[in-house]
Every structure is written in C-alpha cells, then in structure tokens.
Amino acid sequence: MTEEQKKKLLERLRKLMALSRSANEHEAAAALEKAQALMNEFAITEDDLDLADYGTAESPAVFIKPGQRLPIYAGMLSRMIDSAFGASAVLDTDGREAKVIWIGPQSKTEIAAYSYTVLARLLQKKRSEYKFVSLLQVKSPGLREARADTYCEGWVTGVRSNIMPYQPTEKEKRLSDLFTRQKFPSLGTADMRGAGLSPSQSSDAYSDGLTEGRKTRLQAGMKGEKRGQIKETRYLEFGA
Structure with missing residues (x-):
C-alpha cells in the first residue's frame, strides 16, 4: 500500500x-x-x-547556523513554546539553513512554529538593542556577547512567567513519542552552549532581561477547545 x-x-x-x-x-x-x-x-x-492528525511544521532556527552550537536561551525558548502548546521541537542542521521542526497534532505544530518565529525574531532584536545600548561601555567583545546571552536567558524566563502551561494527557504524550520515533528514528541531543558567566560577571544582564521579558505575553486562547485542538488563539501581545 x-x-x-x-x-x-x-x-x-x-x-x-x-x-x-x-x-x-x-x-x-x-x-x-x-x-x-x-x-x-x-x-x-x-x-x-x-496519528493521522499528527504532523510537523517548520520555523527558522534564527539563533544558529549549521555547524554552530545552539545557545541555551534558544533551547529555553523552544521548551517554553512546547510548554505553552504541547508541540515538541527538533533541531535540524543538516541543510544549508538550520530549522526547528515542531511535532504534534497539526493544528498545534502550526501555532507553535508561528509563535516561535515571532518570539525568536523579537528576542534577536532585543538582544541586538541591549548589546549596543546597555553594553556599549563593555570593552571585551567576548564579555559583551556573553552578557547579551545572559540577558536573553533572563528574557525567555520572563516571558515564560506569563504563560499557563498546557497539560498533555498520557495518551497525547504516548502518541507524540510514537510519532517522533517513527519520524526521527535516529534522533540525538542538541549540543548547547551557555553564557558561562559568574553572577559578578553577568552584572545586571539577567535581571534586565527578566524585567523586559515579563512585558511580553504569549496567550493561547482555549475557548471552544475540543479534544485538545486549539480553536481560537490570540497569538502574541506585546507591551506592559
């Protein structure tokens, strides 16, 4: 067949x-x-x-190029989206452009891919602004990059504090695991890098990111939900 x-x-x-x-x-x-x-x-x-309802959706990895290690804040962001929508992420770096592949019920993967893309690009913009405004006086390029990474880790944590985690059923967990094993039989673990700073070296970067991240809200409207399918979603709201 x-x-x-x-x-x-x-x-x-x-x-x-x-x-x-x-x-x-x-x-x-x-x-x-x-x-x-x-x-x-x-x-x-x-x-x-x-499993006929399960599928994949893709979003650009944004923070990584093939051959590079994934920054911890990028992994934190994908886990946050997973927690919000119940769609798990796989990093694919085999092609010319790295991408994130979302796995789960098709309606959830599409929402997860969209939300990740918007948040990742917003964080990329916030990181650039923070590095060239708040860290302008930092002489060492390496320390400036590390503090910018620390800011991003705080930012993702701040956004995560605003979401209500989706609680998958045992059946959903089992089906998601089964679909993942069928689709990606040789799945490995992503190699990630952290900022590697001590509290004194990171200065106020983490708390700055945390404060800014709390201003961003990711909302998954569950009104009209039936059998775990999201029927109505107000994707993102930005502001205080």
Missing part, C-alpha cells in the same frame, strides 16, 4: 468512526462493523487513526 492509499484509507476509517457515534443505532452499528473489518484487513490500529 502506497502512502497515498494509506492516507485515503485512514480518512475513510475516520469518517466511519465518526458515523459509529451516530444517534441512528443501525447506521452507527454498520459503520463500526465496516471500520473494524477494514482495520483488521489492513492491520490498522487505533493509534494509526490518531
């Missing part, structure tokens, strides 16, 4: 499963019987049906 044929079969099965919940008992029974027969014939499981 080709991928296209399997896709059509899964779509047919999903329609039959929807009919199996019909108020018409005869229609429901016939649909369920047909669905079970097809699942047995083609060795389709309930997980296969659920």
Whole structure:
C-alpha cells in the first residue's frame, strides 16, 4: 500500500468512526462493523487513526547556523513554546539553513512554529538593542556577547512567567513519542552552549532581561477547545 492509499484509507476509517457515534443505532452499528473489518484487513490500529492528525511544521532556527552550537536561551525558548502548546521541537542542521521542526497534532505544530518565529525574531532584536545600548561601555567583545546571552536567558524566563502551561494527557504524550520515533528514528541531543558567566560577571544582564521579558505575553486562547485542538488563539501581545 502506497502512502497515498494509506492516507485515503485512514480518512475513510475516520469518517466511519465518526458515523459509529451516530444517534441512528443501525447506521452507527454498520459503520463500526465496516471500520473494524477494514482495520483488521489492513492491520490498522487505533493509534494509526490518531496519528493521522499528527504532523510537523517548520520555523527558522534564527539563533544558529549549521555547524554552530545552539545557545541555551534558544533551547529555553523552544521548551517554553512546547510548554505553552504541547508541540515538541527538533533541531535540524543538516541543510544549508538550520530549522526547528515542531511535532504534534497539526493544528498545534502550526501555532507553535508561528509563535516561535515571532518570539525568536523579537528576542534577536532585543538582544541586538541591549548589546549596543546597555553594553556599549563593555570593552571585551567576548564579555559583551556573553552578557547579551545572559540577558536573553533572563528574557525567555520572563516571558515564560506569563504563560499557563498546557497539560498533555498520557495518551497525547504516548502518541507524540510514537510519532517522533517513527519520524526521527535516529534522533540525538542538541549540543548547547551557555553564557558561562559568574553572577559578578553577568552584572545586571539577567535581571534586565527578566524585567523586559515579563512585558511580553504569549496567550493561547482555549475557548471552544475540543479534544485538545486549539480553536481560537490570540497569538502574541506585546507591551506592559
């Protein structure tokens, strides 16, 4: 069976499963019987049906180029988006441009990719402003870069303090893990770098970032939510 044929079969099965919940008992029974027969014939499981809703979405990595180590604040940002929406992130540096691949129910991956992109570009702008305004008097280029990184770590922590984490069900965790293993069987761990500063070296950079980050709110509107699908989202609000 080709991928296209399997896709059509899964779509047919999903329609039959929807009919199996019909108020018409005869229609429901016939649909369920047909669905079970097809699942047995083609060795389709309930997980296969659920995973038909899963997919990936991409966003630019922004903070990293192929061959470079990922700064810790970039990993913090992706984990924050994961916590907000329930879509996990994979870093892909194999191509010419590094990218972040979001994994989960398709509606959530699209929102996660969009939100990460907007926040990452905002943080990139904030980092540049902080480095060339607040750190202008720092003589050492290395120390200036490290303090800018520390500012970013504080900024992400500040934004995270405004979100209400999404709590995935055990089934969602299991399906996400299954889909990830199917899609990325050789997945490794990203190599990350921290600012590496002591509290005295970092000066006020972390607290400056924390204060600024708290002004940024990431809101996931859950009104009308059904079965974990986000129906209404006010993506980002900026300001005090």
